[in-house]
Amino acid sequence: MKGLFSLALLSLCLPSVGGALASPRTPIGALIQDRGQPLHGGTITGGSQVPLERAEGGDTPVLSFTSDQGPVRLLLDTGAASSMVSPALARRLGLSIRSLSKEDVSLAGGGADCEALPVSSARLPDLLLPPSVGHVPPLRLQGLEAFVIPVAALPKGVDGVLGVPSLRRVPFVVDPSRQGIWMGTAARRWWQSMPGPPPQRIPLVWRRGVPLVRLVARGPSVAETTTVDALADTGAEGLFVTPFLASRLAALGPRRPARLVGVCGPQEVVRQRFNGIGLESGNSPSQSVEAIVTVNPVFPLLGVEAIVGQELLRTRRQLWRLDVDPPRIELW
Numbered sequence: 615m616k617g618l619f620s621l622a623l624l625s626l627c628l629p630s631v632g633g634a635l636a637s638p639r640t641p642i643g644a645l646i647q648d649r650g651q652p653l654h655g656g657t658i659t660g661g662s663q664v665p666l667e668r669a670e671g672g673d674t675p676v677l678s679f680t681s682d683q684g685p686v687r688l689l690l691d692t693g694a695a696s697s698m699v700s701p702a703l704a705r706r707l708g709l710s711i712r713s714l715s716k717e718d719v720s721l722a723g724g725g726a727d728c729e730a731l732p733v734s735s736a737r738l739p740d741l742l743l744p745p746s747v748g749h750v751p752p753l754r755l756q757g758l759e760a761f762v763i764p765v766a767a768l769p770k771g772v773d774g775v776l777g778v779p780s781l782r783r784v785p786f787v788v789d790p791s792r793q794g795i796w797m798g799t800a801a802r803r804w805w806q807s808m809p810g811p812p813p814q815r816i817p818l819v820w821r822r823g824v825p826l827v828r829l830v831a832r833g834p835s836v837a838e839t840t841t842v843d844a845l846a847d848t849g850a851e852g853l854f855v856t857p858f859l860a861s862r863l864a865a866l867g868p869r870r871p872a873r874l875v876g877v878c879g880p881q882e883v884v885r886q887r888f889n890g891i892g893l894e895s896g897n898s899p900s901q902s903v904e905a906i907v908t909v910n911p912v913f914p915l916l917g918v919e920a921i922v923g924q925e926l927l928r929t930r931r932q933l934w935r936l937d938v939d940p941p942r943i944e945l946w
Contacts, residue, residue: 850923
């Protein structure tokens with residue numbers, strides 16, 4: 615079975631805009647697992663409400679777990695078909711590591727050095743996400759398996775990513791208005807407390823172990839509208855689009871070259887603003903957003919034209935129901 619997981623990249627060599635350096639961002643790229651089984655997501659019980667933490671330099675949510683062997687901070691990543699932790703965390707927690715051969719797992723991603731990446735796996739200790747809500751025990755994650763990969767592009771202070779095998783076991787909420795994250799039974803209580811109007815309910819579909827969403831984009835003419843499949847990725851800081859899709863959008867400004875350091879090495883990309891991009895809702899898209907135009911093996915692997923990340927998510931209240939069939943996201 616094939617899978618995919620997305621990891622942080624650092625933004626380098628950002629161009630000047632109007633004489634000022636562009637705001638530093640922490641985009642996300644993807645590392646593809648195109649051979650081998652995704653790892654076990656563990657067992658989840660209880661529920662927790664915690665403050666909304668963001669990755670340094672960006673907007674990706676971070677979960678701060680505790681364990682008997684030390685703290686573990688993971689990106690909340692719906693674009694990750696398996697979880698991943700750094701070798702530094704594995705050493706700090708004293709994990710037993712199992713080396714994987716190229717016959718066990720094959721990786722590809724941004725840059726050209728994936729073949730040189732040593733890959734191992736480990737089972738993490740029981741993880742606790744305090745505090746709990748009311749009389750409900752705090753969320754506990756037991757038996758989580760993760761790849762151990764030396765990725766220097768993780769944001770500062772982050773130990774890895776928590777992927778779909780765990781996130782599809784519980785509902786979870788990211789609420790920037792109330793500056794909190796609700797998971798498990800706490801997410802259900804959050805939903806029950808939400809007043810009207812009703813949310814924008816967006817269907818998701820599974821492909822290769824990750825959720826896809828429909829992206830609607832206006833062309834150079836108001837009458838032209840394009841609808842494409844996109845990876846729904848909370849672990850992605852920006853909106854990533856293929857050159858083909860970019861050529862069909864309504865550009866608002868000049869193309870600005872940038873250099874990203876991916877999990878497999880550096881990559882040259884283009885940043886550009888476009889008009890009329892949004893998630894499928896039955897309404898004409900009107901949002902102006904910045905996109906990163908790039909060539910990425912994730913696109914052909916998943917059959918998508920975009921990766922939808924925090925550029926379209928960071929200001930919205932989000933209820934993710936990857937635990938139901940069919941999956942969906944509700945936005946306020």
